[in-house]
Amino acid sequence: MLRFTGALIALVAAAEPGAAQFGSFLRSITPPSSSSSSSSGSDDGTCKRGQRSKGAAMMGQMFGNATSRALGSTGIAQFVPIPEVAGVLSDAIACRLDQGEQKQAATATQTVVRQGEIGTSSEWKSESREGVSGTSTLTARSEESDGSSCVQVTDVIIVNGEETTVPKKMCRARGASGYTIAA
Structure with missing residues (x-):
């Protein structure tokens, strides 16, 4: 288990420079999104849990996917509208x-x-x-x-x-x- 935890930390640490590079790149080519929310659920084509930069979201998804594969799914699902x-x-x-x-x-x-x-x-x-x-x-x-x-x-x-x-x-x-x- 200790080896797995160390590998997971190494994976996140190695990915950090990529997150910074992609985050800056994505922010430079996309306009900032507005932070309006509605109790009736706004339809902007995304499934959001909170406002994050695209780089942080991408790295979070990569980390979450790697963790889910390693530890198994937690049963909490978040899907994408078709x-x-x-x-x-x-x-x-x-x-x-x-x-x-x-x-x-x-x-x-x-x-x-x-x-x-x-x-x-x-x-x-x-x-x-x-x-x-x-x-x-x-x-x-x-x-x-x-x-x-x-x-x-x-x-x-x-x-x-x-x-x-x-x-x-x-x-x-x-x-x-x-x-x-x-x-």
């Missing part, structure tokens, strides 16, 4: 679900939006993981001044006993065929 659900699921929901679960959650949302009746719910249960399920419920409808039609949908997921609830506003522009999460 493009098919980008306009339908919030990141706060998608980041907790694998690809199949994301599709199931998106289908539940689309079902309640299509039915269009306030109070309509659609439930799903994961086909890939025990203890993962969710519900989408249509909670409100509105017509906006620009002619778009909007709905309020509340998504609830349960992952290993931990509940995450995220309300989202979805709108359909006049003449458009589907609803997407409003910014």
Whole structure:
């Protein structure tokens, strides 16, 4: 065990200069991100736990992957939203679900939006993981001044006993065929 710990420390120490180089490079070619957050889960295409530099995030992921391979997975999963659900699921929901679960959650949302009746719910249960399920419920409808039609949908997921609830506003522009999460 002592040898493994020493190897792990050596791995992190050897990677440190790379983190500094990549972090500086990435900061020089990408604009700083804003640090706004929303209780309804903003959709910026990422799964964030906190603001970190790209270099630190990259090194953290490399270190986490190496540790997981060496020690085994801890069972805590953080997934990446797939493009098919980008306009339908919030990141706060998608980041907790694998690809199949994301599709199931998106289908539940689309079902309640299509039915269009306030109070309509659609439930799903994961086909890939025990203890993962969710519900989408249509909670409100509105017509906006620009002619778009909007709905309020509340998504609830349960992952290993931990509940995450995220309300989202979805709108359909006049003449458009589907609803997407409003910014």
